[in-house]
Amino acid sequence: MKIITTRSRPDFDDLAACFAAKRLYADHEIVIEGKPEEKLERFINETAPHLFFFHKFEELELESVSSLIVVGTVSENQLPTALAPFLSRCKKILFDHLGTAASENWDKVISGNYGAAITLLCRELRDNNVKITTEEATFYAVALYRKTLNFSLFTTMPEDLNIGAWLLASGASLEKVLKYQKFSLNRDQRRHFQKLIDNTRTITIKGVEVGFSEIKLKTVPQGIFELIEKLWITLGYDNLIVFIRTSRDTFIAGRTRYREIDFSRIFSGARLSSYPNFTLAYYQEVDFDILKERIIKSLRENILSFVQVREIMSSPVRTVLSEMPVKEAARIMENTGHSGLPVIGNNRLVGLVTYDNVRKAIKHGLKNVPIKEIMQTNLVTIKATDSVSEAARKMVENGSGRILVLDKGILVGIVTKSDLMRGVLTKKSQEFETLRLETSKVTDLIERRLEPDVATMLRFLGIVGSEVNMPTYVVGGFVRDLLLDRKNYDIDIVVEGDARVFAKTFSRYFEVTCVEHKEFLTTSMFFRNGLRIDVATARTEYYEEPAVLPNVEVSTIKKDLYRRDFSINAMAIKLNQEEFGLLLDFFGCKNDLEKGIIRTLYPLSFVEDPTRILRAIRFEQRFNFKIENRTLELLKKHVSQNYLERVTGQRLRDELEKIIEEPDPLKAIKRMEELRVFEHLFPDSVVDDEALRMLDRYFRRKKSAKPKPVYILAMILLKNAPERSLDYVIKRYGFPRKFPDWIKRAVNISEKLKRTVQSGEQLTLRTFFYLLKKPEPEVLSFIDATLDDKASKLLHDYLERIERIKPRINGKLLIEKFGLKEGPEIRKILEELQLAKLEGLHTEEEEKFVKELLGSG
Structure with missing residues (x-):
């Protein structure tokens, strides 16, 4: 018998390649082991079961095999067990699309370096002018699209797309291709994926982070490249090595973000298959532990090519403007110690000015000429993703002491000779191994702690993410509070x-209104019931100047989380169907959450966004956490260096309002005073015991958002401040022009009430009536904050009564019935009548009361 076969339980690509091989070897029969995947069987039954007929080894009694055609990267020990008695006697031909097979085990090997087995077979059909039917073209196209994930998988090669075009020209149905596209992992692949996640660790070698994962299986599973790609995307590593152990052999996959990195030096002695950003190594019959140790050793020896410029560059970069006079550049260099500064003109990099040139210019009397007159324009630049060895080469070739680092044309850093030496030497001494990424499933928490409709919404968001082939995550405070059960x-x-x-x-699927924010790569979705969901493109932020809003660029989830304010807010939960509920923690965030620590992820966090100073205090007090020591040092440093003054007043006001909305804002206010924050927010403010007592009363008693609480906070802290400070606050925070008048009236009335109490008199409705009349809500709130609980109750009783109780007799009636003329007498009578009503005068007694007033008058 002459047989065409492939691995057991074939997928679309395996079986399609078998049928393509039969067009080349028509006297062979297709025989497979195991049950094909369900979608594959459905496709054959729907398309042309009479054309795509095959046998199963379980249904045959083989007496002899004279010729064997195998498609796919399959070693002898992975062949169907029924063939074992015949392998030494039959002719064996292998179609190996990865090019890693050992040719000595086969009579003939037809190999390539393609993303799918069907590409290799279709290449043979095309080159031999074999005409195929539209049904065959459709079958092969479905297999090709699925295997390469619509030509997006990292193993995709140019020839895969060429074959795709050939199949379309041969009549392939794109409608069928779309129907049978692959969006999710099957059950076995999900199990393998979770095991790979669980077995992942990080090794940092000379400052370069490399993720390692391993799995032991009977054979290399179907869809292994899809698994590696999903693992790499999920973990967010720049470099990832995956070991796949079988009973006799070991496959190693190296995946990297950078084309410059070549794993072939690391995987020495292996049969290799290389793609852009990906290398597959195959080792036969080796001791796995020895091999792994050898790979890590080779990695350590060759790691310098992995060290990238971004790891050692100085950033952010201090720049000067092309029109700036030379003397100003000299002053900046003396203050900062920089011996060279990039020059910006018309918002782009135009040159470099060195200290030597500046010093010489000043010596020749050119201190007032623009820098552009003396700058160098022959710039030496490099990409942030280039290797350190490439930076060193450029420095030597150009005789330069510094190289400017560009990312998509934007200046992001600078590398000097000292950076190069210090970076490499430091990274050699920083070699360590650590578990970095933590993952766990929190599906049970989602189901148990969230309302059913919210949990369902998260699942649907993941379904949409899978539909559009986008990894989808819920991030930030939502994840934090889910873990805290808030x-x-x-x-x-x-x-x-x-x-x-x-x-x-x-x-x-839902009736929502979408509002795009193009500058921040976000879209807000508003539901009819008031729910709002913000969707953002994973992004990295960079700040052109301290304290200004950031520019953003597309990035990965790991980099997106790294830009966030604090570690407790830098976790994500994946929502896509096959990985729903997977918690991603790249930075030890969950550990900080459990320990109750507020920690920034990088030293310049408060420089880039000083409002995080207020946010750190708010979170610390809300959760009863502690600001981590290094973070606290940075916070104090940047408060004292006036970074809060660099932020717009509106952004600071927003943060203050969020603090006031906390259940116990007084704790945060005390902490802000302890850290000397208020002197930078409200100059000449005083946070003494009296102010704290007033704030405590106000926060306990406030019933509504009117007046705005931030006004009352500022009034209390600035009640004794000079006029210049009040003017500053008005301009900086957009307070009303009446703000100083509110304080003046509130303090005046409060002092009179205080003197009344000190004289031994009781506060009465009459007292409030004559002092207050009907002041603004802001003034009332301030006054209320000066009163104890008993006096406050009387004040609110007065306010409620004066609003509710109105005399029947008005000014018009006094003129018509009592013959009074318009003037101050009417106003005085109405005031006395109003007071009497407040103190209990009945409506039927009003006329008598007015007559008595007139009689006594």
């Missing part, structure tokens, strides 16, 4: 893709 319905979604496309797709 209610939070502010849902922030991050997708690795276009947030606008995601929101548009989502809107097909």
